[in-house]
Amino acid sequence: MERYKIIREIGDGTCGNVFMAYNVETNEIVAVKKMKRKFFQWEECVSLREVKALQKLIHPNIVKLKEVTMENHELFFIFEHMECNLYDVIRERQVAFSEGDIRNFMVQILQGLAYMHKNGYFHRDLKPENLLVTNGIVKIADFGLAREVSSSPPYTDYVSTRWYRAPEVLLQSSAYTPAIDMWAVGAILAELFTLSPLFPGESETDQLYKICTVLGTPDCTVWQEGMNLPRSSSFKYFQIPPRNLWELIPNASLEAIDLIQRLCSWDPRRRPTAEQALQHPFFNVCNWVPRPVHDAPDTKTNESKAHPKLELNLWDFSTEPDDCFLDLTLSLKPSFPGTDLANHVPQRTEEEILLYSGFENTPAGFWPLVPSDRPIGDVPAMPSWQQAYMVDSQSSLPGFSGSPFGLSLQPSLLENHSLAPIRQVNFF
Numbered sequence: 513m514e515r516y517k518i519i520r521e522i523g524d525g526t527c528g529n530v531f532m533a534y535n536v537e538t539n540e541i542v543a544v545k546k547m548k549r550k551f552f553q554w555e556e557c558v559s560l561r562e563v564k565a566l567q568k569l570i571h572p573n574i575v576k577l578k579e580v581t582m583e584n585h586e587l588f589f590i591f592e593h594m595e596c597n598l599y600d601v602i603r604e605r606q607v608a609f610s611e612g613d614i615r616n617f618m619v620q621i622l623q624g625l626a627y628m629h630k631n632g633y634f635h636r637d638l639k640p641e642n643l644l645v646t647n648g649i650v651k652i653a654d655f656g657l658a659r660e661v662s663s664s665p666p667y668t669d670y671v672s673t674r675w676y677r678a679p680e681v682l683l684q685s686s687a688y689t690p691a692i693d694m695w696a697v698g699a700i701l702a703e704l705f706t707l708s709p710l711f712p713g714e715s716e717t718d719q720l721y722k723i724c725t726v727l728g729t730p731d732c733t734v735w736q737e738g739m740n741l742p743r744s745s746s747f748k749y750f751q752i753p754p755r756n757l758w759e760l761i762p763n764a765s766l767e768a769i770d771l772i773q774r775l776c777s778w779d780p781r782r783r784p785t786a787e788q789a790l791q792h793p794f795f796n797v798c799n800w801v802p803r804p805v806h807d808a809p810d811t812k813t814n815e816s817k818a819h820p821k822l823e824l825n826l827w828d829f830s831t832e833p834d835d836c837f838l839d840l841t842l843s844l845k846p847s848f849p850g851t852d853l854a855n856h857v858p859q860r861t862e863e864e865i866l867l868y869s870g871f872e873n874t875p876a877g878f879w880p881l882v883p884s885d886r887p888i889g890d891v892p893a894m895p896s897w898q899q900a901y902m903v904d905s906q907s908s909l910p911g912f913s914g915s916p917f918g919l920s921l922q923p924s925l926l927e928n929h930s931l932a933p934i935r936q937v938n939f940f
């Protein structure tokens with residue numbers, strides 16, 4: 513250990529203290545985790561879960577274990593050094609993250625997880641503190657509780673920090689799966705939008721209660737197996753209807769809400785795997801900078817109001833996905849102010865509803881997406897500009913390309929302020 517000079521302490525966890533240090537031979541900055549418990553044999557060290565897992569898991573989104581050293585019965589892990597953890601990033605954040613930032617974090621977390629799960633491990637303690645960040649790069653850390661998927665249940669030992677703990681673990685299932693990591697990802701995704709935890713339980717019972725206050729109390733239609741778990745009788749104390757996630761996370765897009773809802777499914781079998789989550793439409797967007805309506809010329813003049821609008825109305829298409837989108841070229845039909853769809857969408861300003869075709873170089877159409885299982889009437893037509901969903905000619909349409917996410921398209925408007933015919937958009 514004389515090769516390492518400690519600079520300062522950077523973390524104090526349950527199992528170890530973490531220090532920033534530098535390697536005097538290489539001048540490299542590293543993180544040294546000094547385990548709190550004493551070790552007497554090298555075999556004990558190498559059989560630790562953290563060592564076993566990290567030896568095998570080499571991935572850009574998993575923190576790299578460089579070395580393991582034992583000295584005077586003390587065990588040290590030498591890791592690549594990361595600037596901070598996601599908990600600090602969230603805590604210090606004054607304004608909400610952009611959806612692009614959140615997407616960037618999530619892709620990396622999911623890629624790390626997908627790799628880990630594919631290689632037979634699940635983490636069991638995913639939380640913002642265990643996601644390390646340097647310059648926008650996220651790496652999963654703290655494999656102290658990692659388990660091999662092939663290891664046999666019952667899993668009875670302590671698992672995961674309460675706020676991110678999956679309901680099957682709270683209800684004392686002894687045979688949980690990697691889906692517990694997916695629950696944690698859903699809670700973290702919500703937290704990235706609101707900057708506060710989605711389920712901040714103060715005890716195990718309160719944790720279940722907090723989950724019920726968001727998702728509603730489950731019943732056998734939602735989660736059959738859950739009804740038979742040892743602590744499922746707790747549910748009889750809280751009969752709570754589900755909240756609308758849009759109210760709780762108002763800055764999230766429809767796709768983000770849909771992903772959170774799927775990840776935080778009561779039933780672990782309904783949660784997408786990490787690999788499936790990466791296919792979710794939340795990640796399938798192009799960069800599009802909306803032009804505010806009031807910047808567009810002529811839109812507020814009497815002259816333009818007198819002109820017909822070109823309106824895209826997806827209700828005109830069949831409801832069969834293949835019928836709708838097979839080699840779809842959007843059909844546009846003229847309509848007139850006062851009779852257009854905008855008037856049928858309550859409580860939305862014109863600015864919120866209308867989408868302009870003035871992006872001459874943008875080969876795209878704009879779609880708000882809603883989960884296929886949600887009645888159209890439940891969903892705001894276009895809650896904000898942020899929720900315009902862009903599909904370009906390169907990308908496949910979500911839900912129709914083998915993606916596990918069936919999303920239906922919500923009718924929307926596409927107004928041509930300049931009255932030139934709107935470009936037709938080919939999706940395939």
Ligand SMILES: Nc1ncnc2c1ncn2[C@@H]1O[C@H](COP(=O)(O)OP(=O)(O)OP(=O)(O)O)[C@@H](O)[C@H]1O
Nearest residue numbers: 523525526527528530543591592593594597641654
């Ligand atoms: N490689 C690293 N680079 C920078 N900081 C790190 C690194 N590894 C850990 N840390 C910091 O130290 C903290 C504790 O580390 P870690 O989670 O590995 O310890 P632990 O004892 O297993 O914690 P826990 O209480 O979560 O089980 C992390 O939250 C992080 O802030």
